Amino acid sequence: MQLTQSLRRNAELFPSQAALICGSRVTTWAELQQRVARLAAAFRAAGANPGDRIAMLAVNSDRFVECLYAVLWAGCVAIPFNTRWAEAEINFALEDSEPAIMVVDANFAGWASWFAASGVAVFGCEDGLGVPSIGELVSMHEPIPEEGGSGCDLAGIFYTGGTTGRAKGVMLSHAQLITAFLAAQAVTQYASNAVVLHIAPMFHIAGAGMLFGMTMLGATHVILSSFDPATTIKSVEEHRVTVMLLVPTMISMLCERLRQQPADMSSIQRLTYGASPISSAVLEAAMELLPNARFVQAYGQTELSACLTVLDHEDHLAGRGRSAGRVAPTMSLRIVNRQGEPVPVGVVGEIEARAPGVMLGYWKQPNLTAQTIVDGWLKTGDAGRVDEAGYLYLEDRVKDMIITGGENVYSAEVENALMSHPGVAQCAVIGVPDERWGERVHAIIQTREGIPVTESDLKAHCEPLIANYKRPKSFELRATSLPLSGAGKIMKAELRRPFWEGRSRQIG
Structure with a gap:
């Protein structure tokens, strides 16, 4: 099993089909294979040998995809850095992974000289960054034969965590990344002529896994650098997108926009979601606003190459949405x-x-x-x-389980109850110190614009939904969004930190 095999296959079977669409740039499968082989030659010429690591600090783009496959084509190991990391986290990942080459985009051009001073060769996704660009490198080098690994060979290192201690670099092989997608495909199939809108960051296993998997099927990839509801809707309408991968937070924001400004989303045939629990209210709204979409939930984690369980569309219709x-x-x-x-x-x-x-x-x-x-x-x-x-x-x-008065409270259950209130746009439930109960249930809520809501309203709303010991004992109401990780998850560790400074949290 080899991740780059799908490039060769697609270039042979669908040479003139669009492989990548990013803004005004369209790249066919034949062109993509050539560019990847030329960029791999540039990596080798810069001193990267098979097994060496090449890191990328860049947002989603067609150049990012070219770089990712070129790393594999050259037999090296891809390390996509989280674009939301702070300076200390970038420094740690650089020292920990010891890449031979760093690739940056315009958002991180300021890091180029620092990386170079650290003894790392630096390339840019775009021209004008003061370092050789991917476009220049592709034009300067002849394509090389593929020297990529396969099977159990290391393909990529994906960093997880970092908010609760030392970041963890998860090592994944070619075979692991391929079999994880094929296992999900066996349960609920993607169409081979899919047009996939990539919004989830490709430094995350969900985004990278979708790229690798849908490339195996020969799909067309439409790439956005980040999530914005209006841009997402425009891309769906313009390119007749058939597949999206979103996290529940994105789905909620997309539904908000569609309520305000209805649009033609009829091309969407499949919406896969995961990464965090989805509330019943958000799921019902999405199924109403995307009537042609089959909803599929995938549960897994980076350490599993993404997917472990799948909830298909029929299960949603049968009332198993939770x-x-x-x-x-x-x-x-x-x-x-x-x-x-x-x-x-x-x-x-x-x-x-x-x-x-x-x-x-x-x-x-x-x-x-x-x-x-x-x-x-x-x-x-x-x-x-x-x-x-x-x-x-x-x-x-x-680690997020709350023990209050000897009772276990699972925050997802409380959050689901709160999210069914029309005045709640986002929420996170955490355990905070309490002298009497050890921990108390605390809810941090982003309120929905135009719908007044008070703590009393929320308490009354929860009363028929969850047991008394599960109901929040304190609230924090905000007009602004809660902090999100690069994967679109609410960062509970950041929300919890002020309450637990100087304390040792004991949850049994």
Whole structure:
């Protein structure tokens, strides 16, 4: 199995078909293969040997895609840096991964001289950055034969975490990235003539996995640098996009825009979502506003090469929208207690997974790898339960579970109740210190413009929905958006930090 094989196939079968659409630039599959082979030659000429690492600090673009495949074509290892990292996090990843080459775009041109001073060769996605650009490199070099790895060879390192301690570089192979997509494809298929709108950042496993997987199918990739509801809608209408991958936060914002300014979204045939729980209210609105779309939820994590379970469209129609679906082919999951023992059906515990997509390990962190993968089972850090039919229900991140007065409260359940209030646009539920209860349930809410809402309203709204001990005891109402990670998730660690400064959080 080899990620670059799909480039060769598409160039042979669909040479004149659009592979990449980014702004006004359109690149065919034949052109893309040639550009990738020439850029790979430039990487090799700059001193990158097979197995060396090449990092990218750039937003989504066609040049990013060319770079990613050129790294693999040259037999090197791709490391996409998170474009939302702070300076210290970029420095850490640079020192940790020790890349031979850095590729930056105009957003990070200021870093070029610093990277160069660190002894790293630096290239630019665009002209005018003071370093050789991808366009210049492609024109200067002749294409080289592919020297990429395959199977269990390391293909990429994707950094996760970083908000609660040392970032973790997840090592993924060609075979892991390919089989994870094919497992999901076996459950619910994408069309081979798909037009995919890429919004999720490709430094995240969801965005990269969608790129690799849909390239295997020969789809056309329409690429946006970031998420904006108006731009997303315009792209869908202009290019007749058929497939989107969004996180629930994006879906909520898209629905808000469509309510205000209706548009023709009839081309959307498939909307895949995941990364965090979706509220029933947002899901119902999306299904109404995107009537031709089949909704599919995928649950997984970077350490699993993305996907573990899939909830297909029929399951949504059957009222299983709160489930994360059933385990995909080739995958296994189990629920265990704190002693690592499997628990009965319906009992909440930690989700563990065994699958071909389980990572090779954490880069330079063998001890953490050994703690995370035990007897072939990956400890996901997520809490969930499985019902009699094999459907997985996510309760929370284990670390986000709130213990108040000896009772376990899963924030996702509280958030789902709050999100069904019409005045709530976003919310995050966290545990904060409480002298009496140890922790109390605290809700941080972005209110919806034009709909007045008070703490009393929210308390009354939650009363019939969740038990008293689960209801928030304190609130913080905001008019602005909550902090989001590069993957579009609400950054609970950042919201929690002010409450727990100088304290040791004990959750049992």
